[in-house]
Amino acid sequence: MPQYPEIRVLYVDDEKDNLFVFQANFQRKFNIITAESPLTALKQLDEERERPVVVISDMRMPKMNGVQFIKKAKSKYDDISFFIMTGFGFNPEIEEAMEANLIDRYFTKPFNVNEIEEVIIDAWKRQAG
Amino acid sequence: MSIAFYNALEYAPEQVEAFSQNLNAVLVVYHVTQKWQQRANTTKLDGRVLTASTRPQQGVYFIPEGYKYQYDGKILTILQEQSLTAEKQLKMLAGSYPQGSITLMDEDLRIIYTAGEGYSDQEVDPEDLIDLSAEKVLMPEVFQPLKQHILALKPGQKQDIDLTLRGKTFQNTCSAVLDVDTRKIYYILRSLDVTAKRFVQLALQESEARYRYMIERSRELICTHEPDGTYKYVSPSATRLVGYTPGELIGRNPYDFFHPDDIEYIRESSHEPSLKGQTDGSIQYRFRRKDGTYIWLDSYTSITKDDTGEVTSILTGSRDITAVKEAELRWKESEQRFRGIADNIPGVIYLCLNDERFSMQYLNQEIKNLSGYEHEDFLSGRVSFIDLYHPEDKPYILAEVEEALMRKEPFHCTYRIKKKGAEGWVWVDEYGQGIYEEGELKYLEGVLLDITERKEAEAKILEREANLEAIIESTNSIIGLFDREQRLVAYNKRFAEVTYQTEKLELYKGIDLIGKLGGSMAGLFEGFQERGLNGEKFNETIEYPTSEGVKYYLCSHNPVFQKGEVTGVSVFVEDVTELRKSQVELERYATKLEQLVSERTKELHAKNTELMAGNRELELTLNELKSAQAQLIQSEKMASLGMLAMGIGHEINNPLNFIKNGCSGLVRELEDLECFDDQAVEPFLEIINDGVDRAAEIVRSLSRFSRQVPSMSETCQLEAIVDNCLVMLHAQIKGRITVEKHYNDHVQLAGNEGKLHQAFLNILSNAVQAIDRNGTISVTIRETEASKEIIFEDDGVGIAPENIDRISDPFFTTKAPGKGIGIGLFITFSIIKEHSGEVEVYSTPGKGAKFVLTFPNQIG
Incomplete structure (x- = not known):
C-alpha cells in the first residue's frame, strides 16, 4: 500500500525502462499507473474509473x-x-505549453525524485483545496 | 261685512294673506293646547287691525261658513250655541286627509297636536303622542331629514319632502307659521302615503325621458306641423342637418325652404295626400339650408287626428340622402364620360351577345377604322365578325372563346379579319370576357386592337433573326450566349461540335456548361463571365488541354446590354492554335537571337572587366568570398551540431535516467531488507549521482551551446555561458590548466546566447591549445557604468606580432593542417561585432595572450 493511495499518478513514456524506473521510485508513495503511448494513455483516462490527480508525460x-x-x-x-x-535541455514547444497554462512546469531527465514528489503532493493539495 | 273662516292650517301663510285680501275676510288662527293662554291673532281688514279672541283653553277655532258670529272689532264672538271644540275641529281637519296625518309641533319639535288616519294606520293613538318630542316618536331615518327641512323653513314657507319608510313613500308637507304675538314659530307637518302615486309618476317620467331621448338624439329630423305645415316641434338634429336651430324653425312654414322646383311636387305627392290620410311612402326633395346650399332629404309623414277625425298635427321624419343623390348623379356623369372615352380610344370596345353571330349590343366608333364597316352595320346585324374572320383562324377563335367562357375566365386571341375595301388581312388582338348576372352568362365584352403593324414588324424581326442564325451557323468560330446565371441560352452548331469533341458534352439550352466543366478551366471561365457581367469587353487567349493536345482559343467576351443593364455575356471563340504555334516558334527564334547577342555581349564585358580589374579588386572579391564561405561553413556546422546535440540530449538523458533513478529505485528495494546498511550504500549512491549529474550537465551545456535561435534579445548570463564553455573543454583542461574566475555577480547582456557560447568557446579553446603543458587561464567578468567587459587571459605561447592583425581574417591559421581551418576567431570577431562589442588583443610571444571584449552599455 503506497503512502498516499488516493494520489493516482499516470506516467506516459514510450520507453519501458523509463516507466519501470518511475514506478520503482514512486510506487511506495503514490498509486502509479503507466502508459506506453499517448494513445494508450488517452484510452486509459477514458476508461479509468478513478481519475489520476497528476499526469506526467515524456x-x-x-x-x-x-x-x-x-x-x-x-x-x-x-x-x-x-x-x-x-x-x-531546451524546447520552445514546452515553453509555449507553459505560457498557454497547459502545464505548470516541466521536469528534466534524469529526474529528481524528491522534486517530483513535492510537486505531485502540491498539485494534489491544490486540487483538494 | 262678511267674514269667512278658513282652516288656516291648510294654507300657507301667503295664501292666507291672499285670502284675506280677496275675500275680505278675517282669518284668525289660534294655536291651542291646554297649556296655552288665550291668545288672539290679529289680521288686517280694510286697513284696520282686527283682533279675534277665543275663550281660554280652547283649541283652534274652525268656523265653517254659515256659523254666525259677532265681531266688535276686538272680540270675536261665535253666536252658535254650541261652539266646536278643538278636538272636533281637528277631527274635521283630519277628515280632509283621509289617508294622511297632521302633526303640529312647537319650536322644539314637541308635538302639540296630532290627527288623521295616518296614525291609526301605524296603530298609534294620536293622543298618546301629545307633548312628546317628535324625535322620540319618529324613526331616526325619518326624523333626521325632517328636522333638517323643518328647521330650515322660514315663517310662511312651505316645503314638500318625500321620505321612504318600510318601502313606502310619504309625502311630507312642512310649513312654518309665526305667532305674531309671541314671535314663536310653529310647524305643521302633513304626511301622506304617496307610494303608488310616485311609482306611477316615476314610470311616466321614465317613458317620457326615453321618448325625448330618442327624438333628441335621433339623426333624423323629427318635426310636428300644423295641418298647413307650420312647424310646431323641431328636433335638435335640425341644427346639424339644415343649419337652423329648432327655435329658428318653429312657427315658420317648410314651404319657405323647399327648392322651388320641388314645391309643387311636395304639395301634390306628400302634403295633400297625407291630409287625406294617405301617408305611405316617402318623398325625396331638396331643402335649403341656412348657408344657402341644398340638402337632399328623404321624408316620411304621419298624422294625428282628433275625435272628430280632423287632422290636428302632421308628424314628419326626414333623413339626409345628399350623399346617395350625389353618387347617383356622379354615376350618370361617369356613364356619359365612358361613352366619350369609348368613342375616342384607339381600339374597338364591344358588348355583344354570346349567340351564333355575336350580335352586337354596343360598339364604339373605332370599329370603322378596324373593319371598314359602320358600327350600325354590326348593331343592325347586317355584318358579323363571324363573316370577317380569316378562315384559318375562325375555328381557333371560337374554340378559345368557348373554352374561356366555360372556365369563366377572360380570353385573349390574335387573329386576322378581312377589312372592307382593303387588301390583305388585318391582324387583331382581342381581350374579352363574359358578363354574368347571377351566374348566367349575359354578354361578352372586350377590346379589339389593330396589331397589323406590330405583326409585320415581328415578321421582319424573324427574318432578320433567321439571317443572323444562318451567318452564325456558317462560321467556324464558337459562338455562345450566357445569361446572368451562367446558363448557355444560345449557341451555334460549331460550339456543340467542339464541346462534344473535347468534353463529350451534349449542349442544350440552359445548360450550366461552366459548372459541368469543373476543374481549373471552370474557374477561369467563371472569372471571364464575371468580368463580362461587370460590363467589360475583352479578349483573352487561353490554353485548353484536349485529348489532341493543348488548343489555344482566343475568347472574345462581350456584355449584352438591355436597357442599360447587363443581361448576359456573348462569347466568340476562335481556335488560334495554329496561329499560336507559329507565334511561339517566332518567339523562340527571337529569344535565341537575343540570347546569342546577350552571351556575346557578356563575354566581351567579362573580358573587359578582367582587363580592367586590378589585383586589389580581385583580392577584395576573394576576401568577401572567403568571409561568406566561412560564415556558411560555420552556420552549417552549428546547425549540424544543434541537431546532434538535440539527439544526444534525449539519447543520453534517458540512459542517465535509468542509471540514476534505477539506483535510487534499487536502494528503495534494498531498504526493505533487514541487512540493509545505509552507510555502506550512501557513498555508492553519491558517486553514481555525481557521475550522472556531470554527464547531464555536459549534455545541457552542449544544448545551450548549439542553440539555434535568431533572436538578439535574449538575456544572457555571461558567467553561465563561460562556465558552460569550460564544461565543454573540461577534458582538455582537467589536470593541467588552472582556471581562475574573477566574476562580478550576474553580469547580463542582451544578445544571442548560442552565438556568445560559440564566441567564448573559440577564445577559450585557443587559450587551451596555446598552453603547451601546464598553465593558467583567467577569466574576468565585470561591469562598469559605461560597459561590460570580459577578459580572457592565458599564459600560453602567445601570438606573433605580425599575425596579430590577421587573426580575425577568415581562413588564417597557424595550426598544422587538419587541426583547424582558421575561421574560429573570424567567427568570434563577427559575433562580438554583432553584439556591438569590440575585441582588443594583446600578446607577448612566449608569455601569453589577452583578449579584452568590451560591450558598451546602451545609452538610454
Missing part, C-alpha cells in the same frame, strides 16, 4: 509528442494537473 514520443498529448487530454480532463518530463 516529451519525445513517436506519433504524438508530450505537449500534443497533454493538449488533447487537458481539453477533456481540465481538473488534472499535467507535467512534461523531457530529455531535452
Whole structure:
C-alpha cells in the first residue's frame, strides 16, 4: 500500500525502462499507473474509473509528442494537473505549453525524485483545496 | 261685512294673506293646547287691525261658513250655541286627509297636536303622542331629514319632502307659521302615503325621458306641423342637418325652404295626400339650408287626428340622402364620360351577345377604322365578325372563346379579319370576357386592337433573326450566349461540335456548361463571365488541354446590354492554335537571337572587366568570398551540431535516467531488507549521482551551446555561458590548466546566447591549445557604468606580432593542417561585432595572450 493511495499518478513514456524506473521510485508513495503511448494513455483516462490527480508525460514520443498529448487530454480532463518530463535541455514547444497554462512546469531527465514528489503532493493539495 | 273662516292650517301663510285680501275676510288662527293662554291673532281688514279672541283653553277655532258670529272689532264672538271644540275641529281637519296625518309641533319639535288616519294606520293613538318630542316618536331615518327641512323653513314657507319608510313613500308637507304675538314659530307637518302615486309618476317620467331621448338624439329630423305645415316641434338634429336651430324653425312654414322646383311636387305627392290620410311612402326633395346650399332629404309623414277625425298635427321624419343623390348623379356623369372615352380610344370596345353571330349590343366608333364597316352595320346585324374572320383562324377563335367562357375566365386571341375595301388581312388582338348576372352568362365584352403593324414588324424581326442564325451557323468560330446565371441560352452548331469533341458534352439550352466543366478551366471561365457581367469587353487567349493536345482559343467576351443593364455575356471563340504555334516558334527564334547577342555581349564585358580589374579588386572579391564561405561553413556546422546535440540530449538523458533513478529505485528495494546498511550504500549512491549529474550537465551545456535561435534579445548570463564553455573543454583542461574566475555577480547582456557560447568557446579553446603543458587561464567578468567587459587571459605561447592583425581574417591559421581551418576567431570577431562589442588583443610571444571584449552599455 503506497503512502498516499488516493494520489493516482499516470506516467506516459514510450520507453519501458523509463516507466519501470518511475514506478520503482514512486510506487511506495503514490498509486502509479503507466502508459506506453499517448494513445494508450488517452484510452486509459477514458476508461479509468478513478481519475489520476497528476499526469506526467515524456516529451519525445513517436506519433504524438508530450505537449500534443497533454493538449488533447487537458481539453477533456481540465481538473488534472499535467507535467512534461523531457530529455531535452531546451524546447520552445514546452515553453509555449507553459505560457498557454497547459502545464505548470516541466521536469528534466534524469529526474529528481524528491522534486517530483513535492510537486505531485502540491498539485494534489491544490486540487483538494 | 262678511267674514269667512278658513282652516288656516291648510294654507300657507301667503295664501292666507291672499285670502284675506280677496275675500275680505278675517282669518284668525289660534294655536291651542291646554297649556296655552288665550291668545288672539290679529289680521288686517280694510286697513284696520282686527283682533279675534277665543275663550281660554280652547283649541283652534274652525268656523265653517254659515256659523254666525259677532265681531266688535276686538272680540270675536261665535253666536252658535254650541261652539266646536278643538278636538272636533281637528277631527274635521283630519277628515280632509283621509289617508294622511297632521302633526303640529312647537319650536322644539314637541308635538302639540296630532290627527288623521295616518296614525291609526301605524296603530298609534294620536293622543298618546301629545307633548312628546317628535324625535322620540319618529324613526331616526325619518326624523333626521325632517328636522333638517323643518328647521330650515322660514315663517310662511312651505316645503314638500318625500321620505321612504318600510318601502313606502310619504309625502311630507312642512310649513312654518309665526305667532305674531309671541314671535314663536310653529310647524305643521302633513304626511301622506304617496307610494303608488310616485311609482306611477316615476314610470311616466321614465317613458317620457326615453321618448325625448330618442327624438333628441335621433339623426333624423323629427318635426310636428300644423295641418298647413307650420312647424310646431323641431328636433335638435335640425341644427346639424339644415343649419337652423329648432327655435329658428318653429312657427315658420317648410314651404319657405323647399327648392322651388320641388314645391309643387311636395304639395301634390306628400302634403295633400297625407291630409287625406294617405301617408305611405316617402318623398325625396331638396331643402335649403341656412348657408344657402341644398340638402337632399328623404321624408316620411304621419298624422294625428282628433275625435272628430280632423287632422290636428302632421308628424314628419326626414333623413339626409345628399350623399346617395350625389353618387347617383356622379354615376350618370361617369356613364356619359365612358361613352366619350369609348368613342375616342384607339381600339374597338364591344358588348355583344354570346349567340351564333355575336350580335352586337354596343360598339364604339373605332370599329370603322378596324373593319371598314359602320358600327350600325354590326348593331343592325347586317355584318358579323363571324363573316370577317380569316378562315384559318375562325375555328381557333371560337374554340378559345368557348373554352374561356366555360372556365369563366377572360380570353385573349390574335387573329386576322378581312377589312372592307382593303387588301390583305388585318391582324387583331382581342381581350374579352363574359358578363354574368347571377351566374348566367349575359354578354361578352372586350377590346379589339389593330396589331397589323406590330405583326409585320415581328415578321421582319424573324427574318432578320433567321439571317443572323444562318451567318452564325456558317462560321467556324464558337459562338455562345450566357445569361446572368451562367446558363448557355444560345449557341451555334460549331460550339456543340467542339464541346462534344473535347468534353463529350451534349449542349442544350440552359445548360450550366461552366459548372459541368469543373476543374481549373471552370474557374477561369467563371472569372471571364464575371468580368463580362461587370460590363467589360475583352479578349483573352487561353490554353485548353484536349485529348489532341493543348488548343489555344482566343475568347472574345462581350456584355449584352438591355436597357442599360447587363443581361448576359456573348462569347466568340476562335481556335488560334495554329496561329499560336507559329507565334511561339517566332518567339523562340527571337529569344535565341537575343540570347546569342546577350552571351556575346557578356563575354566581351567579362573580358573587359578582367582587363580592367586590378589585383586589389580581385583580392577584395576573394576576401568577401572567403568571409561568406566561412560564415556558411560555420552556420552549417552549428546547425549540424544543434541537431546532434538535440539527439544526444534525449539519447543520453534517458540512459542517465535509468542509471540514476534505477539506483535510487534499487536502494528503495534494498531498504526493505533487514541487512540493509545505509552507510555502506550512501557513498555508492553519491558517486553514481555525481557521475550522472556531470554527464547531464555536459549534455545541457552542449544544448545551450548549439542553440539555434535568431533572436538578439535574449538575456544572457555571461558567467553561465563561460562556465558552460569550460564544461565543454573540461577534458582538455582537467589536470593541467588552472582556471581562475574573477566574476562580478550576474553580469547580463542582451544578445544571442548560442552565438556568445560559440564566441567564448573559440577564445577559450585557443587559450587551451596555446598552453603547451601546464598553465593558467583567467577569466574576468565585470561591469562598469559605461560597459561590460570580459577578459580572457592565458599564459600560453602567445601570438606573433605580425599575425596579430590577421587573426580575425577568415581562413588564417597557424595550426598544422587538419587541426583547424582558421575561421574560429573570424567567427568570434563577427559575433562580438554583432553584439556591438569590440575585441582588443594583446600578446607577448612566449608569455601569453589577452583578449579584452568590451560591450558598451546602451545609452538610454
